Amino acid sequence: MRRTNLTGSDGTWAALLLDVRERPRPGLRVLTAENRLTLVQGTAPLLLGIVDPGRAGVQFLRTTRYRPLVPPLRAHTARAHAGSVQRWAHRFAEVLSTTPDGPLHDGR
Numbered sequence: 001m002r003r004t005n006l007t008g009s010d011g012t013w014a015a016l017l018l019d020v021r022e023r024p025r026p027g028l029r030v031l032t033a034e035n036r037l038t039l040v041q042g043t044a045p046l047l048l049g050i051v052d053p054g055r056a057g058v059q060f061l062r063t064t065r066y067r068p069l070v071p072p073l074r075a076h077t078a079r080a081h082a083g084s085v086q087r088w089a090h091r092f093a094e095v096l097s098t099t100p101d102g103p104l105h106d107g108r
Contacts, residue, residue, distance in 0.1 A: 001097045001104070003090065016089040020097075020104045027101035028069065041067060042101040069102045070095050 002019040031038045037049035037058070044065040049058045070092065081087040096102045 001093070003093055005086070013086045016086070016093060017108060018093055018104065019108050020106055023105045026103045026105040027099070028103045041065070067101065069099050 035051040039047035
């Protein structure tokens with residue numbers, strides 16, 4: 001994965017652009033068929049949903065198979081990144097790039 005810092009017209013940091021390669025499909029994804037939704041992490045279903053035929057609502061069933069994508073933050077990490085959106089963006093990009101069951105997939 002390639003990361004590029006995007007800056008505003010005044011030169012200040014504005015966003016982080018991720019260019020992901022060699023991940024043809026995300027590990028965390030939503031599958032749909034007719035009136036059904038399934039949120040899947042890897043091969044494990046996490047959330048099942050059925051959309052009301054009249055589109056008046058969705059019934060959900062949550063499973064217990066979720067695995068956190070980001071490890072718990074330690075105090076020293078939070079202090080090191082405090083006050084910098086740019087540092088947090090790079091931290092989360094790094095963590096997500098090493099997680100096979102995350103939302104990242106080929107593209108920008």
